[in-house]
Amino acid sequence: xxxxKNRMGxxxxxxxxxxxxxxxxxxxxxxxxxxxxTNEVQSVSVDARVSSVALRQCGGYVITLGTRFAFLxxxxxxxxxxxxxxQDKPNxxxxxxxxxxxxxxxxxxxxxxxxxxxxxxxxxxxxTLFPDHSVIKQxxxxxxxxxxxWSLDHRTFFHIDSLSYAVHAFSYDVHTGKIAxxxxxxxxxxxxxxxxxxxxxxxxxLWVACIDGGRVIRIDPETGKRIQTVRLxxxxxxSCCFGGKDYSEMYVTSAYDGLDxxxxxxxxxxxxxxxxx
Numbered sequence: 001x002x003x004x005k006n007r008m009g010x011x012x013x014x015x016x017x018x019x020x021x022x023x024x025x026x027x028x029x030x031x032x033x034x035x036x037x038t039n040e041v042q043s044v045s046v047d048a049r050v051s052s053v054a055l056r057q058c059g060g061y062v063i064t065l066g067t068r069f070a071f072l073x074x075x076x077x078x079x080x081x082x083x084x085x086x087q088d089k090p091n092x093x094x095x096x097x098x099x100x101x102x103x104x105x106x107x108x109x110x111x112x113x114x115x116x117x118x119x120x121x122x123x124x125x126x127x128t129l130f131p132d133h134s135v136i137k138q139x140x141x142x143x144x145x146x147x148x149x150w151s152l153d154h155r156t157f158f159h160i161d162s163l164s165y166a167v168h169a170f171s172y173d174v175h176t177g178k179i180a181x182x183x184x185x186x187x188x189x190x191x192x193x194x195x196x197x198x199x200x201x202x203x204x205x206l207w208v209a210c211i212d213g214g215r216v217i218r219i220d221p222e223t224g225k226r227i228q229t230v231r232l233x234x235x236x237x238x239s240c241c242f243g244g245k246d247y248s249e250m251y252v253t254s255a256y257d258g259l260d261x262x263x264x265x266x267x268x269x270x271x272x273x274x275x276x277x
Contacts, residue, residue, distance in 0.1 A: 001034075001036065001251075001273055001274065001275045002021075002034050002041060002272055002273035003272055004041045004272075005256055005270065005271030005272060006023075006025040006028065006032075006253065006254070006255060006256070006271045006272075006273070007025055007026070007027035007028050007255060007256060007257040007271065008025060008026040008027040008028075008238065008255040008257050009023055009024075009025055009238055009239075009253035009254055009255055009271060009272075009273060010023065010024050010025070010026050010051060010052070010096070010197065010238050010239050010253055010255075011023055011024050011051065011052040011053055011096060011097065011098075011197065011239055011253075012197075012239055012240065012241040012243075012251045012252075012253050012273070013053060013054060013055060013241055014241055014242065014243025014244070014247070014251070015033070015055055017059075018033065018035075019035065019036070019037060019245075020033045020034060020035045020036070021033070021034045021036070021241075021243055021251050021273070022053055022055070022061065023053070023239075023253055023273070024050045024051060024052065024053050024063075025043075025050075026049050026050060026051050027049065027257050028045075029045055029046050029047070029048060029049055029050055029065075030043040030044065030045050030046070030050065031043065031044045031046065031050055031053050031061065031063060031072060033074070034273070036244075044072065044074065044077045045077075046063070046065050046072070046079055047065070047079070048065040048066035048068070048093075049065060049066060049093050050063050050064070050065040051064050051065070051093065051094045051095045051096065051097070051107075052064045052094065052095070052096050052097030052098070052107055053072070053097075054097060054098060054099045054105055055099070056071070057103070059074075060072055060073045060074055060075075061074065062082075062099075062105050062129070063079075064094030064095075064097050064107045065079070065094070066084075066093055066094070067084055067085050067086045067087065067089070067092055067093060067094060067109065068081050068082070068083065068084045068085070068094075069081075069082040069083050069085075069094075069105070069107070069127075069129050069135070070082055082129065082133050083129070083133070083135055085109070085127065085135070086109060086125070089109075089111070089123055091111050091112050091114060091120060091123070092109050092110065092111055092112070092123055092124070093109065093110065093112060094107055094108070094109050094110075095107075095108055095109060095110045095124070095144060095145050095146055096108065096145065096146045096147060096148060096196075096197055096239070097148075098148050098149060100128075100150055100157075100172075100174075100177060101150055101154045101174055102174060102177065103131055104128050104129065104130050104131065104177045105128070105129040106126065106127070106128050106129075106138070106148055106157075107126075107127055107129070107145075108124055108125060108126040108127065108139070108142060108145020108146070108148075108159075109123075109124045109125050109126075109127075109142075109145055110123070110124040110142070110143065110144040110145055111123035111124065111143075119143075121143055121163075122141040122142065122143060123142075123143075124141075124142035124143055124144060124145045124161075125137050125138075125139060125140050125141075125142060125145070126138045126139035126142060126145050126159065128177050130177070136177075138178070138179050139159075139179075142161045143161055143162065143163035143164070144161060144162035144163055145159070145160075145161060146159075146160040146161065146162045146195065146196055146197065146198075147159070147160040147167070147195060147196060147197045147198025147199075147208060147209070147239070148160070148198065149198055149199055149200040149206065150172060150200070151172075151200070151204060151221065152200070152202075152204045154172065154174040155171065155172060155174075156169050156170065156171065156172055156221070157169070157170040157171075157172035157179045158170075158185065158198065158200070158206060158221070159179075159182075160195045160196070160198055160208070162194050162195055162196060162211075163194075165187060165188045165194060165195065166184055166185070166186060166187045166188065166195070167185045167186045167195060167198070167206065167208060167219065168182045168183060168184055168185055169182070169183050169185045169221060170182050170183075184224075185219070185221055185224050186206075186208075186219045186224050186225075186226065188208075188210065188213075188217075189226075191213065192210045192213045192215065192217060193210050193211060193212040193213035194210065194211050194212060194213070195208050195209070195210060195211075196208075196209045196210065196211040196237070196238045196239060197209045197238055197239025197240060197253070198239075198240070199239075199240050199241045199242060199250075201218075201242065202242075202247070204221065205218050205219065205220055205221070205227065206218070206219045206221055207219075207240050207250065209237045209238055209239050209240050209252065209253075210237055211235075211236055211237060211238055211255070212235050212236060212258075213235070213237065214231060214232055214233075214234060214235040214236075214237060215229050215230060215231045215232060215237060216229075216230050216232070216237060216240050216250070216252060216276070217229050217230075218230075230276055232252060232254070232269075232274055233269045233274075234254050234267050234269040234270045234271075234272070235259070235263075235267065235270075236254050236255040236256065236257075236258060236259065236270060236271075237252060237253075237254050238253045238254055238255050239252070239253045240252045240253070248277070249275050249276065249277055250275070250276040251273060251274070251275055251276075252273065252274045252275075252276060253273050254269070254270060254271055254272060254273070254274070255270070255271055256270035256271035
């Protein structure tokens with residue numbers, strides 16, 4: 001549905017009040033908004049890699065860029081830093097983020113590659129930004145903090161550390177926002193490659209984007225089994241969310257960064273955004 005290609009399209013969020021899909025292109029340092037009505041993409045450029053975006057009740061967005069939490073005013077394009085973290089880790093940046101059922105913003109970090117395939121291990125962490133702008137660290141020693149969501153009964157938090165090739169479930173206290181007691185929920189099969197972004201559906205099942213696996217997979221958290229696979233027409237599938245007027249459409253982002261020229265020539269859809277009905 002979005003033909004404008006993203007180097008690293010990520011973190012799609014449906015914004016009801018704008019009737020639009022909001023997402024980021026991490027490596028182009030842009031926050032984007034696509035209208036299915038006009039088919040137009042608007043974007044705001046920022047001064048660092050912007051890895052996640054979430055909605056604010058008062059309008060505008062909260063974003064993670066570089067190692068900062070910040071507010072983005074869409075109309076003025078002003079970015080206001082809330083807090084800078086991990087200043088002792090110059091190779092780190094934020095990655096995926098999402099708002100919990102009580103309006104707290106969970107977002108995690110990762111170490112960037114210093115050369116292709118070379119990355120310092122266990123440098124990432126998961127943080128929670130509270131509405132009063134305070135921040136706590138929830139997890140440490142992560143590789144690539146990624147896909148996250150909450151169960152429909154708000155008792156479980158789901159999280160992906162990509163290099164573990166797995167989805168983990170944590171107990172979640174909706175009153176405090178604290179997570180505890182990680183359990184392995186699902187380990188990806190070889191052909192599914194690496195897990196990236198994730199969302200939950202109205203039946204409480206998880207959808208996981210498989211980067212380099214060219215698919216999203218549906219997992220039943222009750223049984224820990226994969227129950228559905230939707231293949232997409234490009235390999236680097238990064239994230240997914242539900243949207244549209246009754247939230248019956250799943251939007252799926254992708255990337256073209258990381259594909260060599262020979263592969264790109266064979267992958268005309270790399271970096272586009274797809275809709276699964």
